[in-house]
Amino acid sequence: MNMELLVLGLIISFVAGQPPESTEPNTWPCSDGANSINIDFLCDGRNDCPDLSDEDESNCGNTCEFACHSDKKCAFSYQLCDGFPDCSDWSDESECPETACDGFTCVDSGRCISHRDVCDRYSDCSDSSDEKDCFKVTTTTTHASTTTTVQPTTSMASIKIPRKCKKNPSKSKCRLFWEILATKLTKRFIRKCVKKPKSKKCKKWRPVLEIKQLASPYDFVPPKCKKNPGLSKCQSFLVHISKQLPTKFIAKCHAKPNKPKCRKFRVVLNLVPTFVEN
Structure with missing residues:
Protein backbone atom coordinates (compact mmCIF):
# COMPACT_ATOMS: atom_id res chain seq x y z
CA MET A 1 0.00 0.00 0.00
CA ASN A 2 2.82 2.36 0.90
CA MET A 3 4.58 1.49 -2.34
CA GLU A 4 1.47 2.37 -4.36
CA LEU A 5 1.19 5.74 -2.63
CA LEU A 6 4.86 6.44 -3.29
CA VAL A 7 4.49 5.65 -7.00
CA LEU A 8 1.35 7.80 -7.23
CA GLY A 9 3.17 10.72 -5.58
CA LEU A 10 6.06 10.46 -8.04
CA ILE A 11 3.66 10.51 -10.98
CA ILE A 12 1.83 13.56 -9.65
CA SER A 13 5.05 15.49 -9.01
CA PHE A 14 6.36 14.63 -12.50
CA VAL A 15 3.18 15.77 -14.22
CA ALA A 16 3.07 18.98 -12.18
CA GLY A 17 6.55 19.92 -13.39
CA GLN A 18 5.68 19.65 -17.09
CA PRO A 19 4.24 22.44 -19.24
CA PRO A 20 0.51 21.96 -19.55
CA GLU A 21 -0.59 20.65 -22.88
CA SER A 22 -2.97 23.03 -24.53
CA THR A 23 -6.57 21.95 -24.39
CA GLU A 24 -7.54 24.40 -27.14
CA PRO A 25 -6.78 23.78 -30.81
CA ASN A 26 -4.28 26.01 -32.67
CA THR A 27 -2.50 27.12 -29.48
CA TRP A 28 1.13 26.88 -28.39
CA PRO A 29 2.23 26.53 -24.70
CA CYS A 30 4.78 29.05 -23.41
CA SER A 31 7.82 27.64 -21.62
CA ASP A 32 6.70 29.07 -18.26
CA GLY A 33 4.04 26.36 -18.14
CA ALA A 34 1.30 28.79 -17.20
CA ASN A 35 0.45 30.54 -20.46
CA SER A 36 -0.32 29.69 -24.07
CA ILE A 37 -0.70 31.73 -27.25
CA ASN A 38 -2.35 31.37 -30.62
CA ILE A 39 -0.14 29.31 -32.92
CA ASP A 40 -0.21 32.16 -35.45
CA PHE A 41 1.68 34.34 -32.94
CA LEU A 42 4.60 31.91 -32.73
CA CYS A 43 7.80 33.41 -34.17
CA ASP A 44 5.99 36.41 -35.64
CA GLY A 45 8.64 38.91 -34.58
CA ARG A 46 6.70 40.12 -31.53
CA ASN A 47 6.81 38.83 -27.95
CA ASP A 48 3.50 37.32 -26.85
CA CYS A 49 4.63 34.96 -24.07
CA PRO A 50 5.62 36.61 -20.76
CA ASP A 51 8.90 34.65 -20.81
CA LEU A 52 9.54 35.56 -24.51
CA SER A 53 9.78 31.88 -25.38
CA ASP A 54 7.56 32.29 -28.45
CA GLU A 55 10.40 34.25 -30.11
CA ASP A 56 13.29 32.19 -28.76
CA GLU A 57 15.80 31.03 -31.38
CA SER A 58 15.46 27.43 -30.28
CA ASN A 59 11.75 27.52 -31.19
CA CYS A 60 12.04 29.74 -34.25
CA GLY A 61 15.07 28.24 -35.95
CA ASN A 62 13.13 27.07 -39.00
CA THR A 63 10.20 29.49 -38.93
CA CYS A 64 11.97 32.86 -38.66
CA GLU A 65 11.83 34.58 -42.05
CA PHE A 66 14.29 37.33 -41.04
CA ALA A 67 16.47 37.43 -37.92
CA CYS A 68 17.33 40.91 -36.62
CA HIS A 69 21.10 41.38 -36.44
CA SER A 70 21.45 42.63 -32.86
CA ASP A 71 18.91 40.66 -30.81
CA LYS A 72 18.03 37.87 -33.27
CA LYS A 73 14.34 38.67 -33.02
CA CYS A 74 12.22 37.69 -35.99
CA ALA A 75 10.49 39.76 -38.64
CA PHE A 76 8.24 38.72 -41.50
CA SER A 77 9.41 39.03 -45.08
CA TYR A 78 6.69 41.61 -45.81
CA GLN A 79 8.15 43.78 -43.03
CA LEU A 80 11.49 44.07 -44.81
CA CYS A 81 12.25 47.39 -46.49
CA ASP A 82 8.75 48.75 -45.80
CA GLY A 83 10.10 52.05 -44.46
CA PHE A 84 9.23 51.20 -40.83
CA PRO A 85 11.77 49.59 -38.46
CA ASP A 86 10.57 46.31 -36.94
CA CYS A 87 14.02 45.49 -35.57
CA SER A 88 15.54 47.61 -32.81
CA ASP A 89 18.72 48.05 -34.87
CA TRP A 90 16.82 48.84 -38.10
CA SER A 91 18.49 45.84 -39.74
CA ASP A 92 15.21 44.99 -41.50
CA GLU A 93 15.50 48.36 -43.27
CA SER A 94 19.19 48.05 -44.22
CA GLU A 95 20.59 46.65 -47.46
CA CYS A 96 17.35 47.48 -49.26
CA PRO A 97 17.40 47.77 -53.04
CA GLU A 98 17.27 51.33 -54.28
CA THR A 99 13.86 52.14 -55.71
CA ALA A 100 12.46 55.41 -56.99
CA CYS A 101 10.45 57.24 -54.31
CA ASP A 102 7.23 58.70 -55.70
CA GLY A 103 6.79 60.81 -52.55
CA PHE A 104 9.29 62.49 -50.21
CA THR A 105 12.55 60.87 -49.07
CA CYS A 106 13.57 61.51 -45.45
CA VAL A 107 17.08 62.92 -45.22
CA ASP A 108 18.42 60.80 -42.36
CA SER A 109 16.87 57.38 -42.95
CA GLY A 110 15.98 57.51 -46.64
CA ARG A 111 12.44 56.51 -45.74
CA CYS A 112 9.89 57.28 -48.45
CA ILE A 113 6.69 58.98 -47.32
CA SER A 114 3.67 60.31 -49.16
CA HIS A 115 3.61 63.91 -50.43
CA ARG A 116 0.48 64.41 -48.33
CA ASP A 117 2.63 63.92 -45.19
CA VAL A 118 5.00 66.75 -46.16
CA CYS A 119 4.54 70.14 -44.47
CA ASP A 120 1.46 68.98 -42.54
CA ARG A 121 2.90 70.26 -39.21
CA TYR A 122 3.56 66.67 -38.08
CA SER A 123 7.00 65.06 -38.34
CA ASP A 124 6.87 61.75 -40.17
CA CYS A 125 10.67 61.66 -40.59
CA SER A 126 12.80 61.13 -37.46
CA ASP A 127 14.83 64.23 -38.35
CA SER A 128 11.70 66.29 -39.20
CA SER A 129 13.07 66.93 -42.69
CA ASP A 130 9.51 66.62 -44.03
CA GLU A 131 8.57 69.77 -42.09
CA LYS A 132 11.56 71.95 -43.00
CA ASP A 133 11.63 74.73 -45.62
CA CYS A 134 7.89 74.54 -46.18
CA VAL A 221 -8.40 96.86 -50.30
CA PRO A 222 -11.76 97.77 -51.96
CA PRO A 223 -11.35 99.29 -55.46
CA LYS A 224 -13.10 102.49 -54.36
CA CYS A 225 -10.54 102.98 -51.61
CA LYS A 226 -7.70 102.52 -54.06
CA LYS A 227 -9.15 105.34 -56.16
CA ASN A 228 -10.27 107.64 -53.35
CA PRO A 229 -8.78 106.67 -49.97
CA GLY A 230 -10.27 109.76 -48.35
CA LEU A 231 -13.67 108.04 -48.06
CA SER A 232 -14.77 107.35 -44.48
CA LYS A 233 -15.10 103.60 -45.05
CA CYS A 234 -11.45 103.40 -46.17
CA GLN A 235 -9.87 104.33 -42.82
CA SER A 236 -8.81 100.76 -42.02
CA PHE A 237 -6.99 100.39 -45.35
CA LEU A 238 -4.90 103.58 -45.34
CA VAL A 239 -1.71 101.97 -44.09
CA HIS A 240 -1.85 99.22 -46.73
CA ILE A 241 -2.47 101.78 -49.49
CA SER A 242 0.43 103.95 -48.33
CA LYS A 243 2.84 101.01 -48.61
CA GLN A 244 1.94 100.53 -52.28
CA LEU A 245 2.26 104.14 -53.46
CA PRO A 246 4.79 104.42 -56.33
CA THR A 247 7.90 106.45 -55.53
CA LYS A 248 7.30 108.65 -58.60
CA PHE A 249 3.80 109.53 -57.43
CA ILE A 250 5.10 110.47 -53.98
CA ALA A 251 7.74 112.71 -55.57
CA LYS A 252 5.19 114.42 -57.84
CA CYS A 253 2.83 115.11 -54.93
CA HIS A 254 5.74 116.38 -52.90
CA ALA A 255 6.48 118.90 -55.65
CA LYS A 256 2.86 119.77 -56.48
CA PRO A 257 0.64 118.77 -53.51
CA ASN A 258 -2.39 120.71 -54.78
CA LYS A 259 -2.99 118.50 -57.78
CA PRO A 260 -6.50 116.92 -57.64
CA LYS A 261 -5.21 113.37 -57.31
CA CYS A 262 -2.65 114.38 -54.69
CA ARG A 263 -5.40 116.01 -52.63
CA LYS A 264 -7.40 112.78 -52.81
CA PHE A 265 -4.40 110.81 -51.53
CA ARG A 266 -3.24 113.37 -48.98
CA VAL A 267 -4.54 111.32 -46.06
CA VAL A 268 -2.42 108.42 -47.34
CA LEU A 269 0.62 110.48 -48.30
CA ASN A 270 0.83 111.78 -44.75
CA LEU A 271 1.52 108.20 -43.62
CA VAL A 272 4.61 107.92 -45.83
CA PRO A 273 7.67 108.81 -43.73
CA THR A 274 9.57 110.25 -46.71
CA PHE A 275 6.72 112.59 -47.67
CA VAL A 276 6.82 116.03 -46.14
CA GLU A 277 4.31 118.50 -47.48
CA ASN A 278 5.71 121.92 -48.39
Whole structure:
Protein backbone atom coordinates (compact mmCIF):
# COMPACT_ATOMS: atom_id res chain seq x y z
CA MET A 1 0.00 0.00 0.00
CA ASN A 2 2.82 2.36 0.90
CA MET A 3 4.58 1.49 -2.34
CA GLU A 4 1.47 2.37 -4.36
CA LEU A 5 1.19 5.74 -2.63
CA LEU A 6 4.86 6.44 -3.29
CA VAL A 7 4.49 5.65 -7.00
CA LEU A 8 1.35 7.80 -7.23
CA GLY A 9 3.17 10.72 -5.58
CA LEU A 10 6.06 10.46 -8.04
CA ILE A 11 3.66 10.51 -10.98
CA ILE A 12 1.83 13.56 -9.65
CA SER A 13 5.05 15.49 -9.01
CA PHE A 14 6.36 14.63 -12.50
CA VAL A 15 3.18 15.77 -14.22
CA ALA A 16 3.07 18.98 -12.18
CA GLY A 17 6.55 19.92 -13.39
CA GLN A 18 5.68 19.65 -17.09
CA PRO A 19 4.24 22.44 -19.24
CA PRO A 20 0.51 21.96 -19.55
CA GLU A 21 -0.59 20.65 -22.88
CA SER A 22 -2.97 23.03 -24.53
CA THR A 23 -6.57 21.95 -24.39
CA GLU A 24 -7.54 24.40 -27.14
CA PRO A 25 -6.78 23.78 -30.81
CA ASN A 26 -4.28 26.01 -32.67
CA THR A 27 -2.50 27.12 -29.48
CA TRP A 28 1.13 26.88 -28.39
CA PRO A 29 2.23 26.53 -24.70
CA CYS A 30 4.78 29.05 -23.41
CA SER A 31 7.82 27.64 -21.62
CA ASP A 32 6.70 29.07 -18.26
CA GLY A 33 4.04 26.36 -18.14
CA ALA A 34 1.30 28.79 -17.20
CA ASN A 35 0.45 30.54 -20.46
CA SER A 36 -0.32 29.69 -24.07
CA ILE A 37 -0.70 31.73 -27.25
CA ASN A 38 -2.35 31.37 -30.62
CA ILE A 39 -0.14 29.31 -32.92
CA ASP A 40 -0.21 32.16 -35.45
CA PHE A 41 1.68 34.34 -32.94
CA LEU A 42 4.60 31.91 -32.73
CA CYS A 43 7.80 33.41 -34.17
CA ASP A 44 5.99 36.41 -35.64
CA GLY A 45 8.64 38.91 -34.58
CA ARG A 46 6.70 40.12 -31.53
CA ASN A 47 6.81 38.83 -27.95
CA ASP A 48 3.50 37.32 -26.85
CA CYS A 49 4.63 34.96 -24.07
CA PRO A 50 5.62 36.61 -20.76
CA ASP A 51 8.90 34.65 -20.81
CA LEU A 52 9.54 35.56 -24.51
CA SER A 53 9.78 31.88 -25.38
CA ASP A 54 7.56 32.29 -28.45
CA GLU A 55 10.40 34.25 -30.11
CA ASP A 56 13.29 32.19 -28.76
CA GLU A 57 15.80 31.03 -31.38
CA SER A 58 15.46 27.43 -30.28
CA ASN A 59 11.75 27.52 -31.19
CA CYS A 60 12.04 29.74 -34.25
CA GLY A 61 15.07 28.24 -35.95
CA ASN A 62 13.13 27.07 -39.00
CA THR A 63 10.20 29.49 -38.93
CA CYS A 64 11.97 32.86 -38.66
CA GLU A 65 11.83 34.58 -42.05
CA PHE A 66 14.29 37.33 -41.04
CA ALA A 67 16.47 37.43 -37.92
CA CYS A 68 17.33 40.91 -36.62
CA HIS A 69 21.10 41.38 -36.44
CA SER A 70 21.45 42.63 -32.86
CA ASP A 71 18.91 40.66 -30.81
CA LYS A 72 18.03 37.87 -33.27
CA LYS A 73 14.34 38.67 -33.02
CA CYS A 74 12.22 37.69 -35.99
CA ALA A 75 10.49 39.76 -38.64
CA PHE A 76 8.24 38.72 -41.50
CA SER A 77 9.41 39.03 -45.08
CA TYR A 78 6.69 41.61 -45.81
CA GLN A 79 8.15 43.78 -43.03
CA LEU A 80 11.49 44.07 -44.81
CA CYS A 81 12.25 47.39 -46.49
CA ASP A 82 8.75 48.75 -45.80
CA GLY A 83 10.10 52.05 -44.46
CA PHE A 84 9.23 51.20 -40.83
CA PRO A 85 11.77 49.59 -38.46
CA ASP A 86 10.57 46.31 -36.94
CA CYS A 87 14.02 45.49 -35.57
CA SER A 88 15.54 47.61 -32.81
CA ASP A 89 18.72 48.05 -34.87
CA TRP A 90 16.82 48.84 -38.10
CA SER A 91 18.49 45.84 -39.74
CA ASP A 92 15.21 44.99 -41.50
CA GLU A 93 15.50 48.36 -43.27
CA SER A 94 19.19 48.05 -44.22
CA GLU A 95 20.59 46.65 -47.46
CA CYS A 96 17.35 47.48 -49.26
CA PRO A 97 17.40 47.77 -53.04
CA GLU A 98 17.27 51.33 -54.28
CA THR A 99 13.86 52.14 -55.71
CA ALA A 100 12.46 55.41 -56.99
CA CYS A 101 10.45 57.24 -54.31
CA ASP A 102 7.23 58.70 -55.70
CA GLY A 103 6.79 60.81 -52.55
CA PHE A 104 9.29 62.49 -50.21
CA THR A 105 12.55 60.87 -49.07
CA CYS A 106 13.57 61.51 -45.45
CA VAL A 107 17.08 62.92 -45.22
CA ASP A 108 18.42 60.80 -42.36
CA SER A 109 16.87 57.38 -42.95
CA GLY A 110 15.98 57.51 -46.64
CA ARG A 111 12.44 56.51 -45.74
CA CYS A 112 9.89 57.28 -48.45
CA ILE A 113 6.69 58.98 -47.32
CA SER A 114 3.67 60.31 -49.16
CA HIS A 115 3.61 63.91 -50.43
CA ARG A 116 0.48 64.41 -48.33
CA ASP A 117 2.63 63.92 -45.19
CA VAL A 118 5.00 66.75 -46.16
CA CYS A 119 4.54 70.14 -44.47
CA ASP A 120 1.46 68.98 -42.54
CA ARG A 121 2.90 70.26 -39.21
CA TYR A 122 3.56 66.67 -38.08
CA SER A 123 7.00 65.06 -38.34
CA ASP A 124 6.87 61.75 -40.17
CA CYS A 125 10.67 61.66 -40.59
CA SER A 126 12.80 61.13 -37.46
CA ASP A 127 14.83 64.23 -38.35
CA SER A 128 11.70 66.29 -39.20
CA SER A 129 13.07 66.93 -42.69
CA ASP A 130 9.51 66.62 -44.03
CA GLU A 131 8.57 69.77 -42.09
CA LYS A 132 11.56 71.95 -43.00
CA ASP A 133 11.63 74.73 -45.62
CA CYS A 134 7.89 74.54 -46.18
CA PHE A 135 7.46 78.22 -46.92
CA LYS A 136 9.65 80.87 -48.48
CA VAL A 137 9.22 84.28 -46.85
CA THR A 138 10.26 87.27 -48.98
CA THR A 139 10.51 90.76 -47.53
CA THR A 140 10.74 93.87 -49.72
CA THR A 141 11.19 97.43 -48.51
CA THR A 142 10.05 100.54 -50.38
CA HIS A 143 10.13 104.11 -49.06
CA ALA A 144 10.58 102.98 -45.47
CA SER A 145 7.75 100.44 -45.58
CA THR A 146 8.00 96.67 -45.54
CA THR A 147 5.93 94.11 -47.42
CA THR A 148 6.10 90.40 -46.63
CA THR A 149 4.92 87.68 -49.00
CA VAL A 150 4.69 83.97 -48.29
CA GLN A 151 5.12 81.40 -51.04
CA PRO A 152 5.51 77.61 -50.96
CA THR A 153 8.86 76.07 -51.74
CA THR A 154 9.26 73.58 -54.60
CA SER A 155 8.57 70.56 -52.37
CA MET A 156 5.51 72.26 -50.88
CA ALA A 157 4.11 73.25 -54.26
CA SER A 158 4.34 69.67 -55.52
CA ILE A 159 1.89 68.39 -52.91
CA LYS A 160 -1.34 67.11 -54.43
CA ILE A 161 -4.37 68.79 -52.90
CA PRO A 162 -7.51 66.63 -52.54
CA ARG A 163 -10.32 67.59 -54.90
CA LYS A 164 -12.77 68.05 -52.03
CA CYS A 165 -10.47 70.62 -50.42
CA LYS A 166 -10.33 72.58 -53.66
CA LYS A 167 -14.12 72.81 -53.68
CA ASN A 168 -14.67 73.47 -49.99
CA PRO A 169 -11.45 74.21 -48.06
CA SER A 170 -13.37 75.29 -44.95
CA LYS A 171 -13.58 71.64 -43.86
CA SER A 172 -11.34 70.92 -40.87
CA LYS A 173 -9.51 68.07 -42.64
CA CYS A 174 -8.40 70.57 -45.29
CA ARG A 175 -6.60 72.78 -42.77
CA LEU A 176 -3.26 71.28 -43.79
CA PHE A 177 -3.64 72.71 -47.30
CA TRP A 178 -4.80 76.25 -46.48
CA GLU A 179 -1.37 77.86 -46.92
CA ILE A 180 -0.90 76.21 -50.30
CA LEU A 181 -4.39 77.16 -51.47
CA ALA A 182 -3.77 80.75 -50.35
CA THR A 183 -0.90 81.05 -52.82
CA LYS A 184 -3.16 79.88 -55.64
CA LEU A 185 -5.89 82.51 -55.13
CA THR A 186 -6.35 84.83 -58.10
CA LYS A 187 -6.77 88.59 -57.70
CA ARG A 188 -10.04 88.36 -59.60
CA PHE A 189 -11.50 85.92 -57.06
CA ILE A 190 -10.22 88.05 -54.18
CA ARG A 191 -11.91 91.15 -55.63
CA LYS A 192 -15.19 89.24 -55.90
CA CYS A 193 -14.98 88.21 -52.26
CA VAL A 194 -14.07 91.76 -51.21
CA LYS A 195 -17.26 92.99 -52.90
CA LYS A 196 -19.47 90.09 -51.78
CA PRO A 197 -17.85 88.42 -48.72
CA LYS A 198 -21.09 86.67 -47.77
CA SER A 199 -21.46 84.80 -51.05
CA LYS A 200 -21.63 81.02 -50.74
CA LYS A 201 -18.27 80.34 -52.37
CA CYS A 202 -16.46 83.10 -50.47
CA LYS A 203 -17.73 81.70 -47.17
CA LYS A 204 -16.23 78.32 -48.05
CA TRP A 205 -12.89 79.97 -48.81
CA ARG A 206 -12.90 82.35 -45.82
CA PRO A 207 -10.06 80.64 -43.83
CA VAL A 208 -7.87 80.58 -46.94
CA LEU A 209 -8.71 84.21 -47.73
CA GLU A 210 -7.74 85.23 -44.19
CA ILE A 211 -4.30 83.65 -44.62
CA LYS A 212 -3.87 85.38 -47.96
CA GLN A 213 -4.91 88.71 -46.44
CA LEU A 214 -2.16 88.46 -43.82
CA ALA A 215 0.44 87.95 -46.56
CA SER A 216 -0.96 90.41 -49.14
CA PRO A 217 -3.28 92.91 -47.40
CA TYR A 218 -3.30 95.35 -50.33
CA ASP A 219 -5.11 92.79 -52.51
CA PHE A 220 -8.09 93.10 -50.12
CA VAL A 221 -8.40 96.86 -50.30
CA PRO A 222 -11.76 97.77 -51.96
CA PRO A 223 -11.35 99.29 -55.46
CA LYS A 224 -13.10 102.49 -54.36
CA CYS A 225 -10.54 102.98 -51.61
CA LYS A 226 -7.70 102.52 -54.06
CA LYS A 227 -9.15 105.34 -56.16
CA ASN A 228 -10.27 107.64 -53.35
CA PRO A 229 -8.78 106.67 -49.97
CA GLY A 230 -10.27 109.76 -48.35
CA LEU A 231 -13.67 108.04 -48.06
CA SER A 232 -14.77 107.35 -44.48
CA LYS A 233 -15.10 103.60 -45.05
CA CYS A 234 -11.45 103.40 -46.17
CA GLN A 235 -9.87 104.33 -42.82
CA SER A 236 -8.81 100.76 -42.02
CA PHE A 237 -6.99 100.39 -45.35
CA LEU A 238 -4.90 103.58 -45.34
CA VAL A 239 -1.71 101.97 -44.09
CA HIS A 240 -1.85 99.22 -46.73
CA ILE A 241 -2.47 101.78 -49.49
CA SER A 242 0.43 103.95 -48.33
CA LYS A 243 2.84 101.01 -48.61
CA GLN A 244 1.94 100.53 -52.28
CA LEU A 245 2.26 104.14 -53.46
CA PRO A 246 4.79 104.42 -56.33
CA THR A 247 7.90 106.45 -55.53
CA LYS A 248 7.30 108.65 -58.60
CA PHE A 249 3.80 109.53 -57.43
CA ILE A 250 5.10 110.47 -53.98
CA ALA A 251 7.74 112.71 -55.57
CA LYS A 252 5.19 114.42 -57.84
CA CYS A 253 2.83 115.11 -54.93
CA HIS A 254 5.74 116.38 -52.90
CA ALA A 255 6.48 118.90 -55.65
CA LYS A 256 2.86 119.77 -56.48
CA PRO A 257 0.64 118.77 -53.51
CA ASN A 258 -2.39 120.71 -54.78
CA LYS A 259 -2.99 118.50 -57.78
CA PRO A 260 -6.50 116.92 -57.64
CA LYS A 261 -5.21 113.37 -57.31
CA CYS A 262 -2.65 114.38 -54.69
CA ARG A 263 -5.40 116.01 -52.63
CA LYS A 264 -7.40 112.78 -52.81
CA PHE A 265 -4.40 110.81 -51.53
CA ARG A 266 -3.24 113.37 -48.98
CA VAL A 267 -4.54 111.32 -46.06
CA VAL A 268 -2.42 108.42 -47.34
CA LEU A 269 0.62 110.48 -48.30
CA ASN A 270 0.83 111.78 -44.75
CA LEU A 271 1.52 108.20 -43.62
CA VAL A 272 4.61 107.92 -45.83
CA PRO A 273 7.67 108.81 -43.73
CA THR A 274 9.57 110.25 -46.71
CA PHE A 275 6.72 112.59 -47.67
CA VAL A 276 6.82 116.03 -46.14
CA GLU A 277 4.31 118.50 -47.48
CA ASN A 278 5.71 121.92 -48.39
